[in-house]
Amino acid sequence: MASIQLKNIVKKYGKGKAELQVIHGVTADIAHGEFIVIVGPSGCGKSTLLRMVAGLEEISGGEIWIGDRVVNQLEPAERDIAMVFQNYALYPHMSVFDNMAYGLKIKKMPIDEIKQRVDKAAGILELGHLLDRKPRQLSGGQRQRVAMGRAIVRQPQVFLFDEPLSNLDAKLRAQTRLEIQKLHRELGITSLFVTHDQVEAMTLAQRMIVMNAGNMEQFGTPEEVYHTPASTFVASFIGSPPMNLLKNAPGGKPGTILGIRPEHLDVRIEGWEVKVETVELLGAERLIYGRVNGEQLIVRVEEGTHSPAPDTIIHVAPRPDRLHSFDADTGKRIPG
Known part of the structure; x- marks a missing residue:
């Protein structure tokens, strides 16, 4: 496990007149073992922020710390992170066991340790009876659990989830949310989870970062974000149906929007x-x-x-x- 510190993180594309800034000075301290959800609408910069933590996007400004190291210049493989994507990206010709074990085999880990790690992860994710199957023989939810198992066996300091439930139907999303919560309780690994779904954010997060147009609108617990939204954007984005925002509420004050x-x-x-x-x-x-x-x-x-x-x-x-x-x-x- 490791803490994560985001210090005034900036992301720009292009140069000169063509320069476009998409992340505007995000700062957040994430403690050891926290489960943090980054939530916001499409195009708000949430996946870009996650990809900078992963090392898949270059940082234009600021510092990212994982544990006691600044990782700005480190390659993804050097950051001791494991990432689960929206796309399961499983090898179709390999069994579930081999998909989960592949990264460990590349590192030339002893076969006994590989088996021990895969069996443990399979037990946590209830995949033990599927280890001999190929991905085509699995449901979407089972494939996503295999992708999570592949990340677990690496025993990283940080888990990064990039909209991992988006390809699942509503029932499977709800079920997989429960499995992710159980996984975090058992492993306690620091996690960043990106989603555009505010229900996912509210049910999974210990704390949540609400993004809007590259800015961090609010960073707090689900209760804080729901009951004391920092802006009209947060008030309208979090909650289903959203908060009523009235410019002409009976008895309202000029220059003030009333929310209820x-x-x-x-x-x-x-x-x-x-x-x-x-x-x-x-x-x-x-x-x-x-x-x-x-x-x-x-x-x-x-x-x-x-x-x-x-x-x-x-x-x-x-x-x-x-x-x-x-x-x-x-x-x-x-x-x-």
Whole structure:
């Protein structure tokens, strides 16, 4: 295990007038054994940041420390990391055992130790009964577990995951998330996990880095990011459905955007006047979509609550201790 320090990391492409900066001074301290998720929309720089840690992208500025070493100039093989990609990249002609053992054989490790490491990893990932099969005989979820097993047997200081669940269907993604959580509990290896899926981020992360256009918008626990978002971007990106952000909230202050999550609005006899547009049934809950002062508002209510008809008027009251204020010009959170 090792800590990771990102010190003012910058990434640029091109030179002169054609220069394009895509990562803008990211700084973060990651402790031994932490599981950190880097999350953000497509094109925000999250995979580029991960690839710089891996040594697959050159660093334009700043320092990356893994343990007690600056690794800016080190080749990927010298950084003591193991990476799991979206693409499983398994050798189709090799068995599961040989795929997992290949990197160790290249290092000329004794066969007994190779077998011990592969068997241990296969046990953790429940692959023991599949070691003789070829990749074509496996499901997508099993192939991804083999890719993770190949990383585990190397016993690296750091795991890097680049959207490893994107090729799986929803049920397999949920199952594999549980397996990754179990894997981290058992091995305790420092991990960076990139995803665009905020549900994955919230369920996997001990802490999360929220990226936006190459900037780190917030670095904190899932609870901190959800309950005290640092900006309107974080508030709108984290949470499903996202936080309501109102420029013209009843009683709101000029120059301030008022934020309130859908579950923190209560249907009452009195309160904000909302014209209902539609109601979405989601099993144990309902989402009421409407408008207040011309702006869209989403209200989450529990199953069994009366469903108002479209074009009717309801009244909702925000919970005062759950209101958020953001600067209308910068989008940044206003303390207090």
